[in-house]
Amino acid sequence: MNARPARNLDSANIVGHFIDGNEIADDNRPQPITNPATGEVTRHVAMATQETVSNAIAAAEAAFPAWRNTPPAKRAKVMFRFKALLEKHADEIVALLTNEHGKVIDDAMGEFIRGVEIVDYACGIPELLKGEYSKNVGPGIDSWSEFQPLGVVAGITPFNFPAMVPMWMFPVAIACGNTFILKPSEKDPSAPLFVAKLMKEAGLPDGVMNVVNGDKEAVDALLGDVRVQAISFVGSTRIAEYIYTTGTKNGKRIQALGGAKNHAIVMPDADIDNAVNALMGAAYGSCGERCMAISVTVCVGDDTADTVVGKLQDRLRDLKVGNGNDASNDMGPLITKAHFDKVKDYVDIGVAEGADLVVDGRDLSVEGHENGFFLGPCLFDNVMPGMRIYKEEIFGPVLCVVRVDSQERAMQLIDDHEYGNGTCIFTRDGEAARYFADNIKVGMVGINVPLPVPVAYHSFGGWKRSLFGDLYAYGPDSVRFYTRRKTITQRWSSGGVREQAQFSFPSNR
DSSP: OOOOOOOOHHHHTEEOEEETTEEEOOOSSOEEEEETTTTEEEEEEOOOOHHHHHHHHHHHHHHHHHHHTSOHHHHHHHHHHHHHHHHHTHHHHHHHHHHHHOOOHHHHHHHHHHHHHHHHHHTTHHHHTOOEEEEEEETTEEEEEEEEEOSEEEEEOOSSOTTHHHHHHHHHHHHTTOEEEEEOOTTSOHHHHHHHHHHHHTTOOTTSEEEOOOSHHHHHHHHHOTTEEEEEEESOHHHHHHHHHHHHHTTOEEEEEOOOOEEEEEOTTSOHHHHHHHHHHHHHGGGGOOTTOEEEEEEESHHHHHHHHHHHHHHHHTOOBSOTTSTTOSBOOOSOHHHHHHHHHHHHHHHHHTOEEEEOOTTOOOTTOTTSOOOOOEEEESOOTTSHHHHSOOOSSEEEEEEESOHHHHHHHHHHSSEESEEEEEOSOHHHHHHHHHHOOOSEEEESOSOOOOOTTSOBOOEETTEESSSOBSHHHHHHHTEEEEEEEEEOOOTTOOOOOOOSOOOOO
């Protein structure tokens, strides 16, 4: 290991890296970390050099043989202790999420809890890694399959869920016997670094879990290093496609989850009040910075649309926007000034394209937080499929209403869109719901459920350009992603009988 020794990171106010059980920081291009509610720079994060990434990979590679041979039950004990530590430090982790991402406390706690559920799943790894056994597949021949770890694997995670999405990856990967390198978002890196250090406190050997903070330089170092066997990614479609193309070209197993434009269909027979309540949370929760956020509502019939838009307008007047640390607020700020400007530009584009901006949050000012990145909720009516605000992922508190005359037309819009992450339908008609679930070309479907995010023991992933790769995140698919199947067939001679040579294909004669 050539990693630099740790220095006093607290006094330096630098978020560093976690390599081989040590927290270190290099001085390569430190980037500011901003509290989005105030606009103030609170800390800086070190950007990893190629050498730093290489040191992390070397640490993971050195730790792999011993960890691979650690019995799954012992790996599970580490996960049980890790879960207990997460619960002990929940308030600290949630505070880090709110102060660096901006999401309100309740939403941050919800993210944290969903992450812990994946750790719960990883605690069952002895059962999940059980192989398959067949006795006497031939005369005196037994055959079985087992699932072996890949080696050094990595995860690249986004800013919107800095605790939960890393926990989609590393608990199962490590429980399966791999060693792991996490490259979290440089915009809010403190929570994932804190969580990684809890893994060491839980008894995980040094080198099994490593964190490198950085940007494209660090990503490319992971993609290009032959020692890294697999990479999981969650982020935009443009980057997901780049990681999938580059990683597979370099012989790696890749799982890259991309962008989304999630539609909710509201049928004329729906419980409109419940649908509107659901849309409020699904469209504006976490300031719309979710890959499962509902960003398009497709209303079947003008009467349905008029009612939905009217009720949304009424509800949005009461939506409270402010500092996420105030539990009375419903929505916090956007993550950075650059992202605030991007989302606001999309609202300007929608107006220029001719959509009706019936709720305009562009001029919101939060008293005492005038320098924060606050954008109020925005609602567009009469959005057309050719508009950019319909086609592109905005990733902010902007909901578009499209009007159609039938369920078939609504479903065709969804099927024609390049993304296929999540969708839902609001209806009281079981036949309509069943037809929707059976035929819609989207990976995750809700029936009167606006955010159909699978629980930990299922798997998460979309269709079309929302997913590059064959296996979903977490759940059963993650165990298959982080392991290789090996099939062994064996025979032992019995009673000293010596067989004649056989030149035909073996059979059960």
